[in-house]
Amino acid sequence: MSEAGTSENIGSQPLAPTPTEIEAGGWRITTLFDAYFRLDGGAMWGVVPKNLWASMTPPAEDNTIRMAARPYLAERDGVTVLVEGGMGDRWTDKMRSIYHLDRPRELSLEGSLAALGKSPEDIDHVVCSHCHFDHIGALVMADGDALVPRFGKARHHFPAAELEAARTPHHPRRASYRADDIEPLIEAGLVDWNEGDTQLLPGLSLHQVGGHSEGMTVMLFGEDDPGTPTAAFWGDLIPTSHHIQPPYIMAYDVDVPRSFEMRTKWLARAADEGFIGMSYHDPERPFTRLERDGRKYRAVDVPEARPRQ
């Protein structure tokens, strides 16, 4: 039974997944972990019929499906990058219960970093695909009555449109944003913003795709080294290894035609260029490649992924 104590009645949940690593263009990319939680299967699958998605992501009695919030650690040439910011622990009992949040310390972002011998001070850059609470919630922590940055030495990189959305009280997706996840980082002077296509660091480029949210951004690792695989962090463009046909668009997405256009483009690139895909919300498969399967795609395992040495 977990300390969070809200989801033990719904299926068995493995504790502390083994850290798994890949290499992509000189980057060593390792799985971290922050939480398991559950979202409504219908919302996660949009117009896809339940009799199709239920076999891929089996729902519980309340129609929720199991999700991960899984950040990654990327290291190259002495630079340490945290990819995505977890769900965090600043949740009321009511919200923990709605989301079946399961986040004992051994599964948390800070716990999974400690298991690799890393402390929050080791992080040089935090890069986030967008600013929904399940992607940045662990970047700020409570210190008495105050909210303070967890990664106080890191530059925090967010898409500009996401910063604006998180700070707009009447945004149509206001339920997905919390200004408290952002303001303490801005006050501490730790925030940088990006737009469009950007080279953030050597071997790390950002590509704003929109669709799911205005600023939704994909990260490519190692594209500068054609001799090795490129790794793609999808954010919520491709939230799980099952959301791999272009029309499998979540009901949360603010711009469905844009999501379809970008998913069509990036799924094809991933398959044709052999990207190692990183799906933040997939509870079982942290790394997958895509293969063409007639007019569709299928996700396959990445044989070079191995437990971190």
Ligand SMILES: [Zn+2]
């Ligand atoms: Zn998400």
